[in-house]
Amino acid sequence: MTEKEVSRLFDELSAAAQALNEESDTVTKLIRQFEERLNGLRLGVEAWVTVEGSQKVQAFRWHDLEMRDEGDDPGQPAERYDDVELGFTRHGNEWRLVVREAQYIRIDQGESSEQIHVGPTIPLLEASRRDRINALAEFPDLLRELKQSAEELIAKVKAAKAVVK
Numbered sequence: 512m513t514e515k516e517v518s519r520l521f522d523e524l525s526a527a528a529q530a531l532n533e534e535s536d537t538v539t540k541l542i543r544q545f546e547e548r549l550n551g552l553r554l555g556v557e558a559w560v561t562v563e564g565s566q567k568v569q570a571f572r573w574h575d576l577e578m579r580d581e582g583d584d585p586g587q588p589a590e591r592y593d594d595v596e597l598g599f600t601r602h603g604n605e606w607r608l609v610v611r612e613a614q615y616i617r618i619d620q621g622e623s624s625e626q627i628h629v630g631p632t633i634p635l636l637e638a639s640r641r642d643r644i645n646a647l648a649e650f651p652d653l654l655r656e657l658k659q660s661a662e663e664l665i666a667k668v669k670a671a672k673a674v675v676k
Contacts, residue, residue, distance in 0.1 A: 531640075538643050542635055545650055546608045549599055549657075555606070556664065558656035559598040562610065563645045590617050591627075597646045597653055600632065608635040610642050 592615050602609050612630035635646055 535640055535643075538640075538647060539636065541647060542608060542643060546635070549608070550606055554599075554657060554661060556657055556660045557598065557600040558653060558660050559596045559600075560649050560652040560656055562595045562597045562642065562649050591615070592617060595642060595645070597635065597649045598632070599653060599657060602632055602634060608646070609633060610635055610638045610646060 594613050594615065596611050596613050598609050598611065599606065600609055601607075609632040611632045614628040616625050616627055635643060638646070
């Protein structure tokens with residue numbers, strides 16, 4: 512590769528970096544606005560959705576796990592997945608949009624899963640650029656999960672009130 516080609520590539524990369532930084536600033540503003548709107552609701556309800564997940568890490572037999580239950584089929588195939596999750600939860604003394612890494616064991620290629628590890632929560636505004644950008648697409652799903660969680664809590668309160676009367 513010639514010096515001229517390297518110089519041209521750096522010029523192209525510089526233009527891409529400038530555009531990415533400008534768009535990243537927009538992402539940060541959108542996250543702040545979304546978080547402020549959620550906090551304005553004073554919801555006080557936690558919810559989580561998968562951002563970038565279902566990345567197969569390892570396939571194995573269930574008997575390889577120390578955590579399996581007594582009735583589990585030891586030869587049953589299982590897979591471990593690493594997911595990045597977006598949540599709205601209490602972080603310190605504030606309700607924040609956060610991301611975390613979570614590992615799951617899924618059995619039979621189905622929806623049956625068991626969470627085996629959850630990493631620390633990181634405020635979304637402090638997360639990697641890739642996680643912040645990917646999280647934007649999950650905002651509608653997070654709103655749906657928050658609504659469902661709120662409705663479940665409302666139903667529980669109503670049921671408890673009926674018993675106490």
